[in-house]
Structures are given as structure tokens and as C-alpha cells.
Amino acid sequence: MSIETQEYINGLRPGPLTREIPECMRDKYTVLQSILDITLFLIIAIRKVIQAIYRTIVGYPKKDLKGNIALVTGGGGGLGSLMALRLARLGCTIVLWDINKQGLEDTVKLVKGIGGQCCGYVVDLAKKEDIYRVAKQVHLEVGRVNLLINNAGVVSGRYLLDTPDHLIQRTFDVNILAHFWTVKAFLPSMIEKNDGHIVTIASMAGYVGVPKLVDYCSSKAAACGFDESLRLELQDRGITGVRTSLICPFFIRSTGMFDDVNSRFLPQLSSNDVADRVVHAIRTEEPFAFIPGILRIALCLRWLVPYQVIADFVRMMIPDASPVGHAAPPTPPDSPSPLTETTLPKRESRPLSLVPPERHDRQV
Ligand SMILES: NC(=O)c1ccc[n+]([C@@H]2O[C@H](COP(=O)([O-])OP(=O)(O)OC[C@H]3O[C@@H](n4cnc5c(N)ncnc54)[C@H](O)[C@@H]3O)[C@@H](O)[C@H]2O)c1
Numbered sequence: 001m002s003i004e005t006q007e008y009i010n011g012l013r014p015g016p017l018t019r020e021i022p023e024c025m026r027d028k029y030t031v032l033q034s035i036l037d038i039t040l041f042l043i044i045a046i047r048k049v050i051q052a053i054y055r056t057i058v059g060y061p062k063k064d065l066k067g068n069i070a071l072v073t074g075g076g077g078g079l080g081s082l083m084a085l086r087l088a089r090l091g092c093t094i095v096l097w098d099i100n101k102q103g104l105e106d107t108v109k110l111v112k113g114i115g116g117q118c119c120g121y122v123v124d125l126a127k128k129e130d131i132y133r134v135a136k137q138v139h140l141e142v143g144r145v146n147l148l149i150n151n152a153g154v155v156s157g158r159y160l161l162d163t164p165d166h167l168i169q170r171t172f173d174v175n176i177l178a179h180f181w182t183v184k185a186f187l188p189s190m191i192e193k194n195d196g197h198i199v200t201i202a203s204m205a206g207y208v209g210v211p212k213l214v215d216y217c218s219s220k221a222a223a224c225g226f227d228e229s230l231r232l233e234l235q236d237r238g239i240t241g242v243r244t245s246l247i248c249p250f251f252i253r254s255t256g257m258f259d260d261v262n263s264r265f266l267p268q269l270s271s272n273d274v275a276d277r278v279v280h281a282i283r284t285e286e287p288f289a290f291i292p293g294i295l296r297i298a299l300c301l302r303w304l305v306p307y308q309v310i311a312d313f314v315r316m317m318i319p320d321a322s323p324v325g326h327a328a329p330p331t332p333p334d335s336p337s338p339l340t341e342t343t344l345p346k347r348e349s350r351p352l353s354l355v356p357p358e359r360h361d362r363q364v
Pocket residue numbers: 073074075076077078079080097098099100103123124125126151152153154174201202203204248249250251252253255256257258350351
């Protein structure tokens with residue numbers, strides 16, 4: 001290596017770009033440039049903060065969803081079916097995707113019962129090929145989806161070392177990888193028409209770690225990153241008509257996922273309230289919705305107090321996040337291979353109890 005290169009690496013010699021700037025201006029240029037950049041940024045930021053305060057006081061305009069085609073994954077039950085009902089009332093055509101055929105049939109009936117248009121497709125979101133194939137089918141049979149709600153989710157609810165590999169894999173397949181495939185399937189036509197909205201149903205668990213939810217929390221953290229990067233990517237490409245919203249609820253009661261979780265300090269949320277809040281976020285094109293909103297403050301405090309305070313708070317708040325309300329039995333101490341699936345008790349996380357669909361793409 002030449003002396004010149006060595007000096008360049010050690011920072012003693014200017015790089016190819018700084019060489020262009022006259023010696024006497026080098027430091028001044030960067031300082032001046034930084035001052036200008038920061039000033040410009042502050043002006044824009046202050047304008048946006050004033051706009052946001054004004055909108056918070058007078059309210060955000062609500063967009064009309066009539067005529068939209070809304071696809072809700074995991075629409076065969078829980079939060080998905082409640083959102084579908086609300087969107088149908090607002091005039092959307094509803095497309096439901098779920099692995100649970102019975103749940104789909106029930107929700108389709110409910111939506112049609114209130115005069116809505118709805119069809120359901122049995123799809124296993126853990127299978128990329130299923131997603132791409134049924135997406136094409138929906139495009140042909142129903143039309144262009146312009147509201148995509150990635151809502152389906154699963155939870156294992158065991159200590160990491162007690163969680164079989166296939167459940168960890170499934171958590172990531174459904175809770176985050178499926179978002180990649182659905183977005184890749186539906187975003188191009190949204191971009192083409194400069195009209196669309198992608199909603200990610202993540203969780204507060206995407207921002208706060210919880211014992212027994214290692215796979216769930218990491219998949220939800222990935223979902224939070226997915227939404228934010230996608231939003232910035234769309235802005236970067238100048239696509240103004242396609243919005244994204246990230247929804248982070250606390251534990252919800254009566255959907256089936258975390259029914260037995262007894263949280264302290266904060267009561268579990270009503271599933272109807274959460275569904276209303278999601279629809280409000282869609283109509284006002286809110287980028288982030290933390291439910292309840294007070295948790296935004298808790299998230300800021302998280303970085304201001306000593307970490308152990310947060311750790312104790314989370315452990316007190318959620319004594320047991322196991323979705324079935326009891327801890328996995330302890331592993332025998334002298335077990336030769338304590339982590340193999342065969343030594344674990346047979347307890348699949350939801351919705352593996354569901355009968356596998358006969359035909360994945362059957363419309364109900
Ligand atoms: N329930 C809560 O406390 C809570 C809290 C925060 C966030 N969330 C999130 O909200 C979303 C909805 O949760 P929910 O409470 O309605 O749960 P839920 O279990 O009632 O509903 C999830 C739906 O996803 C479907 N699903 C699961 N695996 C699938 C697969 N492989 N293919 C297709 N469909 C599949 C299920 O059949 C079910 O209908 C989830 O993403 C969840 O992580 C829930």
C-alpha cells in the first residue's frame with residue numbers, strides 16, 4: 001500500500017471529493033453547509049409541527065372509502081372481522097383472507113347481513129406461493145385492491161428455549177414475511193394508479209420486549225420497521241398517493257389471541273374500540289396509531305429512565321404473556337436433548353387447531 005493511500009485511510013489526506021474544495025474553504029464549507037442544512041430542516045419541521053397542532057385541535061379530514069376494495073388478512077375472526085364489518089358499512093368491497101374456513105364463512109355472512117359486498121379466500125399466509133396465486137385470482141375476480149390490511153398474526157407464547165423451531169418459523173412467516181409478499185403482490189397496481197393504502201397491524205410488543213413472546217415481539221418489531229421503511233421508500237420515489245399506517249395496540253380482550261393475559265396498570269382493550277380506532281387511522285391517513293395513545297409517552301420515557309425500571313415495569317405489568325394462561329411445563333433437568341420438539345408437550349399455538357383447508361383458493 002502506498003504512503004498516500006495509508007495517509008488517506010488514516011484521515012491525514014483529503015479524500016477524492018474534499019480535494020475539489022479549496023484548502024482554505026474545507027472546514028468553513030462543511031460548517032456553513034451544516035448550518036444551512038439544519039436551519040432549513042428546522043424551518044420545515046416547525047411548519048409541520050404547527051400544522052399537526054392545528055389538525056389535532058380542528059381534526060383531520062376523513063377520506064371517503066366508498067368504492068374501495070379492502071383486503072383484510074386474518075379476516076376470519078378477531079380484529080380482522082370487526083374491521084371488515086366497519087369498512088363494509090363505509091362502502092368498501094371486502095376481500096377476506098384466512099386459513100380458517102369456518103371463520104371466513106361466518107364473517108362473509110355477517111358482512112353480507114349488513115348489506116355489504118364480501119368474499120373470502122382460504123389462504124395460508126405462511127406460504128408465499130399461495131399468497132401470489134390468490135392475489136392474482138382476487139385481481140381477476142374482484143378487482144384492484146387499494147386498501148390492504150396486513151392483520152393476520154400468530155403467537156407461540158412460550159419461553160424461547162421451549163418453543164419448537166417450526167413455531168418460531170411460522171411466527172415470522174405469518175407476522176412479517178407475509179407482509180412482504182402481499183405488498184409485493186398489490187403495491188405495483190397501487191403505484192400505477194397512485195392510489196392505495198397499506199395498513200400494518202403490529203403491536204406495542206414491536207417496541208417493548210415481553211417474556212415468553214421472544215418470537216412474537218421480534219416479528220412485530222420487524223413489522224414496525226417494515227412499515228416505516230416502506231413509507232420512506234414511497235416518499236423517496238415521489239409516490240404521493242400511496243399511504244401506509246402502522247397500528248400498535250396493547251393487549252386486546254375477546255379476540256382469542258391474548259384472552260388470558262392479565263395485565264396490571266392498564267386494562268385490556270375492547271376489540272370494538274381497537275377496530276374503530278384502526279378505521280379512524282385509515283380514514284385520516286395517520287402514519288402511526290398507538291392504542292391507547294398514552295403509551296406514546298411511555299415509549300418516550302423508555303429511553304429516559306434507567307433500563308431496569310422499564311424491565312421491572314414490564315414484568316409487573318404483564319406477569320404471564322402466555323396466550324393460554326399457563327406456563328409451559330418445566331423441562332426435565334436430566335433430559336438428554338431438552339430442546340428437541342419430541343420432548344416438548346404437544347401444544348400448538350393458534351390457529352393450528354383449525355382444520356387445514358381442503359382447497360386453498362376456494363372462495364366462500
Ligand atoms: N389480541 C391482542 O391482544 C393483540 C394485541 C396487539 C396486536 N395484535 C395483533 O392484531 C392482529 C389480529 O389479532 P387478533 O387479536 O384478532 O387475533 P386472532 O387470533 O383472533 O386473529 C388472527 C387471525 O389470523 C388468522 N391466521 C393465523 N394464521 C394464519 C395463516 N397462516 N394464514 C391465514 N390466516 C391466518 C387466524 O385464523 C385468525 O383469524 C394480529 O396481527 C395480532 O398480532 C393483537
